[in-house]
Amino acid sequence: MNRKLAIVLLAFSQTWGIAAAQEIRDDFVPSSLNQPGQAYPQVNSQGYARFRIEAPEAESVRVSLGLGGSGGTVLTQDEDGVWTGTTAGPLDEGFHYYRLTVDGGTFNDPGTLNFFGSRRWESGIEIPAHDRDFYALKDVPHGHVQQILFPSPSTDSVRRAFVYTPPGYEDNPGQRYPVLYLQHGWGEDETAWSNQGHANLIMDNLIAEGRTEPFLIVMTYGMTNDVQIGGLGSFDVSAFETVLVDELIPYVDANFRTLSDQPNRAMAGLSMGGMETKSITLNNLDTFSYIGLFSGGSITLDDVNATPGYRDKVKLTFVSYGSKELNGGRGGRGGNPQSDAEALKAAGINSVFYVSPDTAHEFLSWRRSLHEMAPLLFRD
Amino acid sequence: MNRKLAIVLLAFSQTWGIAAAQEIRDDFVPSSLNQPGQAYPQVNSQGYARFRIEAPEAESVRVSLGLGGSGGTVLTQDEDGVWTGTTAGPLDEGFHYYRLTVDGGTFNDPGTLNFFGSRRWESGIEIPAHDRDFYALKDVPHGHVQQILFPSPSTDSVRRAFVYTPPGYEDNPGQRYPVLYLQHGWGEDETAWSNQGHANLIMDNLIAEGRTEPFLIVMTYGMTNDVQIGGLGSFDVSAFETVLVDELIPYVDANFRTLSDQPNRAMAGLSMGGMETKSITLNNLDTFSYIGLFSGGSITLDDVNATPGYRDKVKLTFVSYGSKELNGGRGGRGGNPQSDAEALKAAGINSVFYVSPDTAHEFLSWRRSLHEMAPLLFRD
Numbered sequence: 001m002n003r004k005l006a007i008v009l010l011a012f013s014q015t016w017g018i019a020a021a022q023e024i025r026d027d028f029v030p031s032s033l034n035q036p037g038q039a040y041p042q043v044n045s046q047g048y049a050r051f052r053i054e055a056p057e058a059e060s061v062r063v064s065l066g067l068g069g070s071g072g073t074v075l076t077q078d079e080d081g082v083w084t085g086t087t088a089g090p091l092d093e094g095f096h097y098y099r100l101t102v103d104g105g106t107f108n109d110p111g112t113l114n115f116f117g118s119r120r121w122e123s124g125i126e127i128p129a130h131d132r133d134f135y136a137l138k139d140v141p142h143g144h145v146q147q148i149l150f151p152s153p154s155t156d157s158v159r160r161a162f163v164y165t166p167p168g169y170e171d172n173p174g175q176r177y178p179v180l181y182l183q184h185g186w187g188e189d190e191t192a193w194s195n196q197g198h199a200n201l202i203m204d205n206l207i208a209e210g211r212t213e214p215f216l217i218v219m220t221y222g223m224t225n226d227v228q229i230g231g232l233g234s235f236d237v238s239a240f241e242t243v244l245v246d247e248l249i250p251y252v253d254a255n256f257r258t259l260s261d262q263p264n265r266a267m268a269g270l271s272m273g274g275m276e277t278k279s280i281t282l283n284n285l286d287t288f289s290y291i292g293l294f295s296g297g298s299i300t301l302d303d304v305n306a307t308p309g310y311r312d313k314v315k316l317t318f319v320s321y322g323s324k325e326l327n328g329g330r331g332g333r334g335g336n337p338q339s340d341a342e343a344l345k346a347a348g349i350n351s352v353f354y355v356s357p358d359t360a361h362e363f364l365s366w367r368r369s370l371h372e373m374a375p376l377l378f379r380d
Numbered sequence: 381m382n383r384k385l386a387i388v389l390l391a392f393s394q395t396w397g398i399a400a401a402q403e404i405r406d407d408f409v410p411s412s413l414n415q416p417g418q419a420y421p422q423v424n425s426q427g428y429a430r431f432r433i434e435a436p437e438a439e440s441v442r443v444s445l446g447l448g449g450s451g452g453t454v455l456t457q458d459e460d461g462v463w464t465g466t467t468a469g470p471l472d473e474g475f476h477y478y479r480l481t482v483d484g485g486t487f488n489d490p491g492t493l494n495f496f497g498s499r500r501w502e503s504g505i506e507i508p509a510h511d512r513d514f515y516a517l518k519d520v521p522h523g524h525v526q527q528i529l530f531p532s533p534s535t536d537s538v539r540r541a542f543v544y545t546p547p548g549y550e551d552n553p554g555q556r557y558p559v560l561y562l563q564h565g566w567g568e569d570e571t572a573w574s575n576q577g578h579a580n581l582i583m584d585n586l587i588a589e590g591r592t593e594p595f596l597i598v599m600t601y602g603m604t605n606d607v608q609i610g611g612l613g614s615f616d617v618s619a620f621e622t623v624l625v626d627e628l629i630p631y632v633d634a635n636f637r638t639l640s641d642q643p644n645r646a647m648a649g650l651s652m653g654g655m656e657t658k659s660i661t662l663n664n665l666d667t668f669s670y671i672g673l674f675s676g677g678s679i680t681l682d683d684v685n686a687t688p689g690y691r692d693k694v695k696l697t698f699v700s701y702g703s704k705e706l707n708g709g710r711g712g713r714g715g716n717p718q719s720d721a722e723a724l725k726a727a728g729i730n731s732v733f734y735v736s737p738d739t740a741h742e743f744l745s746w747r748r749s750l751h752e753m754a755p756l757l758f759r760d
Contacts, residue, residue, distance in 0.1 A: 102485065104437040121415060142538070144543075
């Protein structure tokens, strides 16, 4: 290393190090997702996360979260054998997956709850968001989230879904409800929208405020042909389309008091679930009338023009992204979803584009997206 | 060590080691509770469990399961840095909790699902039981399991419960159903009877065979005053009694189509949940008519005589244990639940005593207990 570069690096490192050390507020509290009675992990009011792992004889403990790139946050061992460490900077508000690397092995943090992501149950931590009130558990009437097991002849299996029924569903036996089919992202499953997304609490709160029509939400597993999945590029949605359209929807319409016509059925999804939503809805416009893509692609005027009936049948085209994943308006693998949305609007199509402030490809973007989209559904 | 003892030990150890090595069948398959795509842990047809943990730089990895007493199963590292090991003998059929100790730290096995027990999410493994058909997921009509959030003024909180509704509940809006309140054990929570217990599948299968009346099952958290809990000896059930009797039951009766009178309400629980069941039912005989204690105490003739109205109001007294936790008939902390049950029967009380063959204080005992008790409920 030449001397000039060395000085620059040192100066940067010292400045940054001192600044960080001075700035970290000492108001750490246990993360809201901790297991009962567990004091760690902790978060502070700036969004720093602090970890504490007992593994007295370990050689190294690392947390895959923080500003250290793939290195994450490296913990250091104190004289009692306990490993502790704080992220080098604040994390984005909202939910984050993470994992530990203990002596080269991957484990979960025993202090916190697990959430299904990356095709495994991962550790989760929550950085309190300034707008967290909209998904908080409050003293309002609560809907139910129920596990259903439905027959799937096409996959020769019994499959699982969760159904949110709004408050009052049981009290109003004469009332029928519209339905939103809501999909998780790659590596997640049908538990994600309740556990990580708080979809039920978002709806309970919106309904209590009179801001949305009550409707059902149905969440099932979207990686139907998961054994064949290499990457997203080779993902074939047709197996899931069969399960959803030919098996799950008829089951839900037979077992719940739904409004089972096209104007009363919506589909939305996050990331890979957005890609599935686009593919399935455009292929089944007599089944769905509202479409939502959360951080999962875009719908262009070319898409609309290539899909007979789109202008008449689709009542809402909702596309959203986290601001940090939009690169000058670009989202996903190219394209510009914001200008796509504007082009749809200019062509007289009910198109809404939403950007979640200061979030990336993570669940706070999607909680907010659902919160923005729900009041726009089933208004016609 | 004197020479005689040394020879005896050596002979025992060699004999046992050789015998075990010869006997272990090489038909290991992934445990049914593994995370998607995970090959380990595995079980064989004799009930041996085999573990595989990647932690290349670890010094020691141990599994708290097996015949090694508190030492459990010690894994050994191969040349690739992977830790493997097999239990020293077969495990009992059914579900077992376990955990890893990696370099002195407690972690879960990343290969398998987690289950809430011992007041934390633990690893779980399933040794296929010869009678597992009764709780298998089959192609029969399935009931739903729904999460409800109910207000609890006594604890100033919104509390969670799960409600099983039988197949046909949605199709028969004119029908009302009896209710079983079903409690977990110490350190578990309201997820246990669905996740570990398969209560919903047990009911689905019994109903499909026409062997039980359809009824609802309600499962909530029973360690209401958990912060104050030292041991079971100091556990005070009164806070939970208030939540259950004054808050949850009215909520369920208001939000589900229940038969809300005493003849149509039962309570049962396992271990600590059995102790709660005894205490709460005997204190509320105008609320409950069927009582089930699974590995959780006994009801004596003295109890009956000390409880006004027991003979008239209680339609069934069901007590069960795993055979391996019964010591010459004795269960729990003394007493003889089998002779207690016989004394009740001799006194003209409908008393049933059930022993689960070859199981201990674990979930297969309780799955079987529910399977035995359910057909006896709500028959009057």
